[in-house]
Amino acid sequence: MIAKADGARAHERLKAETDAARSYGIFGSPAFVVDGETFWGDDRLEEALAWAVGRHDLQTLNG
Template sequence: MIAKADGARAHERLKAETDAACSYDIFGSPAFVIDGETFWGDDRLEEGLAWAAGRYELQTLNHDEKD
């Protein structure tokens, strides 16, 4: 496990994930980005989930109105 964690593939993945986080202006962990809205910190997890559920419900409603 330690050899894998210290391998080139793991380092490449870490760099890619760090670059992605920086592109969202994430500066700490945990952070969640949902449809461009950032929720930072474990105490915001429930808000992030509620946001995601609301976005899903809105998308479902918009889809149903087109039918």
């Protein structure tokens, strides 16, 4: 497992994910981007999941 995690494929994936995060303006973790909305911090995971399924309070107020 350690050899696989230290392999070229893992390093390429890490770079790609880091580049994607930077493109969203993310500079720390954890952060979640759902449909263009960014949720900062582990305590926002439930909000990000609610947004993903269209059940966030801010979505239901307008809909």
